[in-house]
Amino acid sequence: MLLTRRDVRTPAADFTQAAAARVRPKHLALARVGIGAAMIARPRLVPGVLGVDSATSARMGWSTQMLGVREVALGAGAVIALRSTGGPAARLWLAAGMLCDTADALAIGGAVLKGRLSKPVGGLIAASALGAALTAWHTMDQA
Numbered sequence: 001m002l003l004t005r006r007d008v009r010t011p012a013a014d015f016t017q018a019a020a021a022r023v024r025p026k027h028l029a030l031a032r033v034g035i036g037a038a039m040i041a042r043p044r045l046v047p048g049v050l051g052v053d054s055a056t057s058a059r060m061g062w063s064t065q066m067l068g069v070r071e072v073a074l075g076a077g078a079v080i081a082l083r084s085t086g087g088p089a090a091r092l093w094l095a096a097g098m099l100c101d102t103a104d105a106l107a108i109g110g111a112v113l114k115g116r117l118s119k120p121v122g123g124l125i126a127a128s129a130l131g132a133a134l135t136a137w138h139t140m141d142q143a
Contacts, residue, residue: 025094025139028132029078032097036071039064050125051118074100082143090143094136101133 039046043061044054052060078093105126112122 023135023139025090025136025143026079026082028094028097028136028139029075029082032071032075033079034075036068036073036075039068039071043068049121051121070100086143091140094140094143098133098136098140101129101136105129105133 043064044057046064046067047057047060048054074093074097078090078097081090081093108117108122108126108129111117112119112126
């Protein structure tokens, strides 16, 4: 027997399922576009939140903008797919975003474990990325 998303019963799964019931795939995709646009327009903002000093933040602005472009592309692709065809194409875009959010959560969690990022800030950002991934997982049925 195959295990489906609906079969997973944990407090975290219940919470994300409840959150996903209020969030539509379009909202998730538009939020990704907005976050990406902010990363492109204000590349020092994300490193600053992560506790990176201003000189390093200025030097790594290009990498933040690259990540911002990734966010805009994933969000815009999902929005376009949701508006035009929905179904498999939209779920594919949402799955790509979910994969990126999961990788972000793992990378940030690893940085926290290695002492490269503070536990409160890193934990909050990793939890946010993981929450976004889980929300995408639960909203794919709506696409």
